[in-house]
């Protein structure tokens with residue numbers, strides 16, 4: 001085969017080959033088969049019990065991860081590993097000194113009174129620290145986006161953010177019920193971030209006990225429902241739903257396997273147009289930081305003008321009309337004939353959606369935008385980008 005001429009076209013062609021090869025390798029190495037299971041992952045806390053049931057009984061129905069998510073998982077894993085190596089190297093500089101041990105030690109939690117000792121929650125710890133003073137504690141490492149880590153200073157902050165909440169419950173379980181033969185004094189959340197030192201957030205048994213308790217009782221409830229569903233004695237639709245729609249944001253089952261009544265009652269529109277779903281995913285990556293992100297937001301406002309609720313892949317948008325006093329009469333008599341147009345402008349809100357990846361996280365800050373009455377004529381213009389895809393939320 002003769003060697004092609006080194007033209008600009010050829011350079012671009014080979015750039016495409018490199019990217020395609022990297023994508024294929026990533027999928028081959030990182031795409032794990034989805035399956036069902038009869039217990040809850042330690043990283044699988046969710047405020048909605050139905051979601052925890054679906055994770056167990058319908059894990060195999062989750063769509064495969066998109067390559068960009070897989071890339072995020074890989075980077076997150078590598079960086080978390082780097083943080084652990086950093087800790088190992090740092091131990092001798094400590095005062096008191098410390099050492100790292102116990103990576104991948106399995107922690108399991110069982111039904112209290114179950115003679116069969118059924119597993120309820122299972123997970124592997126990231127490691128533990130033993131200080132020269134004899135104090136020991138488990139560590140939970142996470143790699144976070146700077147805007148997330150900037151808001152996390154205490155255990156309570158970890159519980160507040162949808163990007164770190166599952167890790168907060170995970171760490172609570174690990175501290176509360178250590179592997180046999182161990183007793184942890186503390187849990188330290190080691191939060192790595194690009195371009196800065198890690199944030200180290202500690203918690204004591206007193207801090208975590210209510211949350212470890214909550215996780216365990218939710219897991220008990222979820223596993224009981226899972227058993228009923230698996231035995232054909234109940235349907236997953238009978239599992240009680242959360243009262244608050246907030247917790248549905250980013251749920252992989254929203255709009256595919258679960259239609260909470262809040263959504264139906266509020267006349268939610270489920271977006272099925274793949275181009276628009278891809279455009280929303282792209283907008284979520286960019287937000288308002290770039291010209292492209294701003295342009296996409298303008299498109300979203302036009303597409304969903306007049307919709308009270310729209311579910312687009314992982315994202316939920318809500319909108320409402322806002323009234324404005326208008327004057328349809330000559331200036332000189334405005335004051336006398338003042339009118340009110342209830343559809344003067346439409347306000348579209350992005351309801352923060354959880355888009356977690358292992359080790360990386362991004363905020364789903366609420367975003368607001370309006371379209372005014374004069375923009376309405378553009379609403380029906382077909383627009384979109386090519387590409388596919390429903391994303392998935394949550395832990396992996």
Ligand code: SF4
Pocket residue numbers: 048049050051054241242247248249251252253254255258259260
């Ligand atoms: S969509 Fe909402 S109600 Fe349904 S499983 Fe997910 S979190 Fe629960």
